[in-house]
Amino acid sequence: MNTVELIRKKREAEKLSYEEIDFLVSGYTKGKIPDYQFSAFLMAAFINGLDKQETSALTKAMLYSGKVLSLSEIPGLKVDKHSTGGVGDKTSLILAPIAAAAGVKVPMISGRGLGHTGGTLDKLEAVPGFRTNLNLREYKSVLKKCGAVLIGQTKDIAPADKLIYALRDVTATVESIPLITASIMSKKLAEGIDALVLDVKTGSGAFMKKFSDAKELAGSLINTAVSFNKKVIAFITDMSQPLGNYIGNWLEVYESIKVLQGEKVEDLLELTLNLSGAMIFLGNKAGSLKEGIEISEEMIKSGKAFDKFLQIAKLQGSNVSFLKKPDKYPKPKYSEVITAERNGYLFEVNNYEIGIASVELGAGRFTKTDKIDPKAGIIFYPKIGDKLNKGDKIAEIFTDKKGKLEEVKKRITHAVKLSAAKPEKPKLIKAVKMVV
């Protein structure tokens, strides 16, 4: 096979076989195909698209660029969840212990914050002592002992994805449904899962701002999961405002603890119960999604979910004292309150801006080398449709960077639109699709 000829084929919108795609991906991963050829291929694939089979082939080629874990020595079905990312999206921290408490095995490999969105790894690392860099022996051992494990991507897992993602980032080839699909699925399939729950976000705080794009991505992810014989339930959910009220790494751990302890944070709880319910259903511990949700509620009520959370944290090296008494966590140096300047209903949130504001406070990274401040972040109080009176709290911001306070206050103020008439509340779960 000849690299230029394969690039030419995709340039002419011809279909590539698995062997051809694998030639490109493994050649690139091994350094035999240079960046400039692979980027030309990526651009041709971006513009001319990859069909179902090609997307599946790309996923497979990226998956087998590294180690594919076998968890067959651990009994029971292994189910994971993947979210396309958002602002205040901490469901992983809550649903992993719920599903594990219900008897499902949850082998979760997560990522870091990207752009304006947070990442599960960064949140876990806000817990003192929590080790996300377990080796594969430790990973299996924790999973076996408590039914869940949460780590970061190792070098062995889908190395092609890491290389390709870095190249896409600098060649304007990021926002492609087939390329996104292969990136997500190659990492998830490497975990050794039997089934997957997908949370595809849409709205101003999501990567897929438009519902139609989110639907297309969900369809592509489902097709690819099915082509690997994995059961899958995909949700398309609202990201037009923060999920829950807490944004920032420790702040999200804090809110997760509250929910695990029974606090009713409406939207966050509803979504988490649906996702964990789907995991329990896919893990054959419930006969339906509805039953899975009921079991999830029971796991919270009984305290089993929170106990499981402590157990996971302990097994992964954490001193759980802060989890038991979260109010003892170190406080940020500065905080400010942002209030409503007039009466009105919360009409619209530019949720991307809220995400960027939290990054500016120290909760995320603008460049790879930026250090995260786990204490930094935002509490965002109202939900779209809520009535606000002049002077009511909209948000509270926390940071060690005094110089950022004014800028972030302005950013958040500009990101919030009030209206005279009461707007409809956005629907949280916009669509569900199951292939079980």
Next chain:
Amino acid sequence: MNTVELIRKKREAEKLSYEEIDFLVSGYTKGKIPDYQFSAFLMAAFINGLDKQETSALTKAMLYSGKVLSLSEIPGLKVDKHSTGGVGDKTSLILAPIAAAAGVKVPMISGRGLGHTGGTLDKLEAVPGFRTNLNLREYKSVLKKCGAVLIGQTKDIAPADKLIYALRDVTATVESIPLITASIMSKKLAEGIDALVLDVKTGSGAFMKKFSDAKELAGSLINTAVSFNKKVIAFITDMSQPLGNYIGNWLEVYESIKVLQGEKVEDLLELTLNLSGAMIFLGNKAGSLKEGIEISEEMIKSGKAFDKFLQIAKLQGSNVSFLKKPDKYPKPKYSEVITAERNGYLFEVNNYEIGIASVELGAGRFTKTDKIDPKAGIIFYPKIGDKLNKGDKIAEIFTDKKGKLEEVKKRITHAVKLSAAKPEKPKLIKAVKMVV
């Protein structure tokens, strides 16, 4: 400006401004933009296209990546010809002395053979002593003294083109009309010309096999020339069989001498007279193309064109004894005759294969480091529509590589189709377009 953002724009088929294109081209030429970003841009430009203004902007950016010669110190209009390349296309060697003898200034910067096609530089270098690597001072001096000069591209001329062409070659982005246009025109405009004659080839021995593609390229070249205020006459001409009968470097010099001395090589003479006639017309030494052709004929008949050829060769360092007595040129070690296996009319020639056959004999390069044998090549006798009897000569091949003889004989035999009925002869000059 931001490279990724500009790539994204072209990816979305948005229009780029001159400033944006120049940012990319000059950034790439200076090494500030890496190969992998420029190749992503090239692929996006290939698939989504560049319009008239963008093509002209790309040409300008590539042109000003290097030195743009001024020939204003030399009186008279400067006119050059560019051919898109073919098999046996030696018109430059004949028309440059004709036009110069008629008083037009011909500052010609030529290229080497590419793929299956020959290059003027390689042909000139078959003449012992002929220096194609004059510096710019010598270049101007020869042009001033005799009205014509033929050299190769210097490092100063459109360096962006050299870099971009090398990248296109390995990223499947060669066959793009806007990219080809900018590559051709940036080099030609750097010569300091006032007007340009274009010979866009079509047929099996051309890069543009289809007439429609040749027409599109001719249109794009004309638009770009006009946007730089250059007069232009473009011909679309047949390359479905070799031009003239001689293919190979010295063999083509030999045939050129014969034509300059008055021999009537029908197709070669007709095309050359048209091209030189167009140059003489554009150079204001004739009132029409027709008159330019008549003057060209006169230049041959009077011996002035051949004398000019000798004068140019002498000024460029050649001992002209071989030009005066071409039969004294060293002979190749091996030759073979290929004859018709049955009676019939010459119906079709796979002219690409004839070109490749000549490269195999040593007349061209498969890789950059291959050395050319100036003696190697082919004499191809019949023209499409000619009657052949069994045993009639089709071709004679010349080489120092004994091992190639059988393979090349087979290749040429397969490239030739005979028919029982007499086919029509292809029209040599298929279209002419003038902007004067």
